[in-house]
Amino acid sequence: MVVLILKVQHHDQTDRKQKETVKSAQNIPKPKHIVIVVGENHPYNQIIGASDAPYINELAKKGVLFTNSHGIAHPSQPNYLALFSGDTQGITDDSCPHTFSSNNLAVALQKKGNSFAGYSEDLPSVGFAGCQSHSYHRKHSPWVNFSNVPSSSNLPFSSFPKNYSQLPTVSFVIPNLMHDMHDGTVKQADTWLKKNLDSYIQWAFSNDSLFILTWDEDNFKKPNQIPTIFVGPMLKPGKYPSYMDHYSVLRTIEDMYGIAPVGKTASTSAIKGIWK
Structure with a gap:
């Protein structure tokens, strides 16, 4: 008994x-839509609390601020690849061009009937595969490197829809080198972000959509600690101290849409505890 x-x-x-x-x-x-913006080469403590970044800090208060967020590697390119494909693809520098055929976010979304696009400022034309044009650099637009992602998904930022309901399920926005803090100032980037993405963020609150702002890496320091901010109606605003990185962000997006994990996200946990 x-x-x-x-x-x-x-x-x-x-x-x-x-x-x-x-x-x-x-x-x-x-979410109905996710828009991800990636900044360049600034650590957490150069952005959060900075007087030159009033809009970004406003977003941090309005949404979820991760206080223990990290890049994967140095320099820039491996981090973009990690965020998009769950792997650095063996790349340890900013060299160009590269061609990969492995699984990635765009392919995984499409298999589930969802859509993807990357919008890059200064991209001269749809599907442009060159390494550089003015202040556009291919190393910051990882989808261009994957032969299984259609060139029609590689779009100039001028193609970003004015009617946000026409956005793909998930999209990246890559500012040019002057507006992502690589060559320009924090203040320039903050102003650009407010001018170009604030209306989407406001729209997202009444349309069940999400905005993600993150950085590729810090200023080449060992901790590689970066700001990451989520803003949207499905969140519990606040500061969250748990460790997370680019793989965590990607795994969270995968779980949102029920797609199979790609690359190293198979052994990474989605971000929890921040949702209403």
Whole structure:
């Protein structure tokens, strides 16, 4: 009789854990749209609290600020590849061009009936595959390197829809070198972001959509600590101290849309505890 009771308790505990796991997965929302903007080469403490970044700090207060967010590597290019494909693809520099055929966010989204586009400022034409044009650099637009991503997904920022309901499911916005803090100032980037993305962010709050702002890497320091901010109606605003990185962001997007993890995100956990 005692053995039977213990077995029942064990099954009850297993069932409860299974239900908790299902509930946890269900707590991750499925935004109608996600727009991701990537800045360049600035650590957390050069952005958060900086007087030259009033708009970015306003977003940090309005949404979720990750106080322990990190890049994957140095220099820039491996981080963009990690965020898009779950792997640095063996790249350790900013060389160009490269061609890969491995799985990535765009392909995984498409397999589930979702859509993807990358919008790059100063990209001279749709599908442009050159390494550089004015202040556009291919090393910051990782989808261009993947032969399984159609060239029609590689778009100039001038093509960013005015009607935000026409946005793809997930899109990246890559400012040019003057507006991503690589060559320009923090203040220039902050002003550009407000001018070009604030209306989308306001729209997102009433249209179940999400805005993500992150950086590729810090200023080449060992901690590689960067600002990462999520803004949207599905969030519990505040500061969150748990460790996270580019793989965490990608895995969260994958779980949102029920797509199979790509690359190293298979062994990475989605971000939890920030959702309403």
